[in-house]
Amino acid sequence: MLQLNINNDNAAISPPKSGQSPYLLLFIILVLAALATWLIPAGEFDFITRDGIKFAVKDSLHAVPQSGIYPLEIFTAIVSGMVKSAPIIFLILFTGGVLAVVESTGAIAAVLNHLSRSTHLSDTRIILIFGVIFALLGTTGVVVNAVVAFVPIGLLVARSIGLPPILGASLVYLTCASGFNVAILNPATTGLTQHLAQLPLFSGMLLRGLTCLLFVSTAVGYLIWHVRRERLQGRGRPQLDTSAESRMVISGRHKLILTTTALALLIFIGGTIKFHWGTDEMSAMFVLLAVVVGLQGKMSGSEIANTFLAGCSTLVKGAFIVGMATAISIVLQQGNILDPIVGYLSNLLTPFPPTAAAIGMFISAGLIHFGISSGSGESALLIPIFSPLGDSLGLTRQVIVQTALLGEGIVNSISPTSGVLMAVLATANVSFGKWLRFIAPLIALWFVICIVMLLIGVAIKWGPF
Template identity: 80%
Template sequence: MSQLNIQQASSAAPVQESGQSPYLLLFIILVLAAVATWLIPAGVFDFVTRDGIKFAVKDSLHAVPQSGVYPLEIFTAIAKGMVKSAPIIFLILFTGGVLAVVEETGAIATALNSLSRSTRLSDTRMVLIFGTIFALLGTTGVVVNAVVAFVPIGLLVARSMGLPPILGASLVYLTCAAGFNVAILNPATTGLTQHLAQLPLFSGMLLRGITCLLFVVSAIAYLIWSIRRARQDGYLRPKQAQGAEQTAKVTGRHKLILSTVGLSLLLFISGAVKFHWGTSEMSAMFILLSIAVGLMGRMSGSDIANTFLSGCSKLVKGGFIVGMAASISLVLQQGNVLDPIVGFLSDLLAPIPPTAAAIGMFISAALMHFGISSGSGESALLIPIFSPLGDNLGLTRQVMVQTVLLGEGIVNCMSPTSGVLMAVLATANVSFGKWLRFVAPVIAVWFVICVVMLLIGVAINWGPF
């Protein structure tokens, strides 16, 4: 296995499509939302604008004439949802495009293959290196669904180290998930959620970065402990085999490509902080990065364009889920029943302190994720409700965003509706029950981290807004 690319990741796509389609679930919710516009008394909040952001005024909900949504308007709402979500949908598509170009150069696969063949690294160093690499790839959104394509490398490492396949899969998937679950620079999760909450793109990075670090450190520590326990159970590292399989070497061109990608991400962070860059600037950066990386990889202009479009096509379904979910909030807003729903939830949670409300929203998002496996789709569904709800409960928008992100993230590694997880387990030939028993301790640690960091966010009035 000398080369991996994004086309290999697509071979797992049929596995990801198994089970209930998220589109069907969202459409059912959309129909129920339309029915609700005829049953729930209509009402609206008064809003005030601060720093260009609209905030619901507490206790200002008042009745307005009923405006139920007709059946045909359900379908126009889908189109309007796509149009409204166009900036973030195209950002998601362009993310797939630039990743496809980077993958096509072979830089990432070659570097990981070279590392996997090393026989000079100890167990701990190997976990630290793999954990760091895949956590970075996960938290930046570079490798998400495509993580399935890299699982064979983890299995190869486990075999060369004399370890069971479940640890090989975890070297790649669990560490990637640790980064992705608290995505610092992922436009499809954090970027989308903050955009919907009207927050500056990738704001609040310090506390979110600390949370991500705790996730990654706990995952790495758990893997190191698991490997040591496996050694005690008789899994010994075999001697180096004669005539080891050769693999492609990392060239200067590969190093230049990886350095360019890393510097581009750092440049965007700087621009987002200093110049308030948003989705348009990030989309433009992805296009420029695709061209630059493609030229560095000696790809022709046609190859760059075709590879970019091919990568975009693989995320069309994910992008459209965002628009589909947005149509639900549009229907509720059109029928003037979204605010009454928020008002009901606010009254229900009013006796609860803000800290308990934040934990409740986090658990609600986690439970919701078992049904809607798309994080972007769930964000588009929940944020229109959670934003004014958080305003009424005294929670900042940043805390509210984090409740959704953490709720989605902690479920990814244990949800039977996750196509990525199912594909990983199928590749490693590990049963779902065995995986749950293995991952339960680290999930428990992550849950505690989530609760503690949310409590800190509430205590410090984590902003902006």
């Protein structure tokens, strides 16, 4: 975690404190997944490919030879997970590098010192600002895996106003997730899932938009409530000494550095929308930004390189956790046990009435998402199976799409197999158990919202079909 010492002219990077390692939890899950490949009969669906997308064929599940994972393969899966997750891993590392360079100029320290003493920006306003920005970035799909890159900013802001790291991480991750979980205009989730269900692109906007608004509102309200509770327990804004205040003036050079940084992020957002930029382009931009900001801060070439590498080293723990989580998905896929699990759940839903079936599909999608971290991959597997099942039960395709999207979405924030979530927690030095206790009430609220909105969708025969 990047920790800012706001009592000094320049920011100082401190290593995270030791605690319960998320790697142990993920390794246990990885071993259990490997054992499951020996216990669950292996099977596969037949797939057909249309427009470059693989579709599972309903009722085509058939047995295949057991593909149990041997002990050595558990460790090779870890390596494969690291290789497969290389783009997001380097993005996380480069995030630490560029922030270290920006911090070393004193620009962030000066701004956060000013923020902590500001009487104009209340806790509620800060949360609302983060909520609006990151919920919009999440619901449009502009920031998904890349949300990890912004978490250190939330941590620095939280530290400057005397809040714990878990709230700092939540300022960015939780607000972004509240938008992403009900993605209104995300082509990679809603767009793809509707395409698989043969629905018009981004149709059903009104009810989906209302659901998203409820998700975001409850997330922001939950954070505001938590912060107020922190304040009532005596955790106020840090008191800074007068000498530090007098030295930490936001200079013209600081403004230039921060403007350059903000402009780079805006260019990336524009590139994402127009040119479909991803993690590779963002990583490259961070390297370029570190060089430009370093020169603006009158750093030498060696100072820029050494500071950048030192910043990268602080986020190694958070970066590698992504590969560890990906290894679990690799083991389940290599063991050929995901398709049988999907088929079993689908058969369970067949005798249920429409409302119960919709809720069952939603829960099933959530359970399956623990094993398939990719939302698009899960939709490609589920929708071809759920669609004819829903047709026979009287469910509209729009409702079927929403069951998959909400099931995937709500699990994102609590799944130990989510590389993004685990990277966020590792970056903030927050244990998975502590995170679950923190977020459980909000997940319960989101679960109720999902059920209510699905029941409304069934009742109004949410369409167009």
